[in-house]
Amino acid sequence: MEGTINTNNRKLNNLINGPRNFTGEFKNNKGEIMTSGAQVEASAKFWLRQFEVAFKAQFMDEDIEKYWNKLDNLKQQQDETVEQVSTRFRALLNLVGDKDIPEREKVRRYLHTIHSNIARDIVKKEGKPSLLSAAILTAKQVESANLEFSNGNLYNNKVMESSTKINSEETESDNASVHSQLSVIGELTKEIEQLKICIVEMQQHRQGNNSNNGTLRPNNCTS
Numbered sequence: 324m325e326g327t328i329n330t331n332n333r334k335l336n337n338l339i340n341g342p343r344n345f346t347g348e349f350k351n352n353k354g355e356i357m358t359s360g361a362q363v364e365a366s367a368k369f370w371l372r373q374f375e376v377a378f379k380a381q382f383m384d385e386d387i388e389k390y391w392n393k394l395d396n397l398k399q400q401q402d403e404t405v406e407q408v409s410t411r412f413r414a415l416l417n418l419v420g421d422k423d424i425p426e427r428e429k430v431r432r433y434l435h436t437i438h439s440n441i442a443r444d445i446v447k448k449e450g451k452p453s454l455l456s457a458a459i460l461t462a463k464q465v466e467s468a469n470l471e472f473s474n475g476n477l478y479n480n481k482v483m484e485s486s487t488k489i490n491s492e493e494t495e496s497d498n499a500s501v502h503s504q505l506s507v508i509g510e511l512t513k514e515i516e517q518l519k520i521c522i523v524e525m526q527q528h529r530q531g532n533n534s535n536n537g538t539l540r541p542n543n544c545t546s
Contacts, residue, residue, distance in 0.1 A: 375420075390418040399437045405462045412436055429455040433462075441465050 394415040399408040412433060416424065430452055434442040444465045445451075445458065452458040 372422075387419055390415055394419060394432065397436050405437060405441065405459070405466045408437060409433075409459045409462070426454055430458050433458050437462055441469075444469075 394412075397408070397412060397415060399405070413421075416429065421429065433455055434445065434451070441462055445461045448461065448465070452461060
């Protein structure tokens with residue numbers, strides 16, 4: 324790690340301090356002097372890119388790692404629009420250095436960030452987009468169409484599925500409770516019927532004892 328920092332330090336120093344003398348001349352691989360504005364602009368852009376890479380590597384490693392982690396875990400929230408999550412996605416891309424990320428990788432990450440039903444509709448509609456801007460535009464179109472046909476609630480289906488599941492679970496619980504109550508009632512009914520039978524038998528037993536001068540009859544209700 325220390326060797327990497329030292330290397331970046333030297334790279335930064337070279338970019339900041341040199342070249343000390345600059346004549347404004349650029350030579351191609353044939354040794355021919357190139358002084359066009361396009362060449363100067365290209366050289367300036369190249370220097371700036373190199374400086375940015377060296378600067379970020381030395382001073383922004385921890386921050387970039389934090390932003391990458393946020394980008395990896397970014398998901399569209401239930402009440403969040405495509406526009407809102409796209410803004411957050413682009414902001415994080417910019418923080419980690421979107422110029423260094425291939426366009427297809429940006430699209431792949433974006434499709435995993437937005438709601439899965441929107442991502443599926445995008446791919447179903449026109450395949451996987453090659454540009455992030457195209458993916459965002461299509462996502463907005465899909466969201467708009469879904470809103471139009473769901474009375475302003477993009478996630479009605481999910482809500483209905485969740486509600487159905489809850490109702491189903493409640494119904495099963497209620498059925499189990501009713502079954503348990505019926506079982507208890509049934510047992511109580513049997514006991515009451517048995518008690519009534521015992522009372523009748525005891526009454527008959529007493530009457531029989533009186534008519535037979537004390538001769539006992541068996542009592543089925545004694546335990």
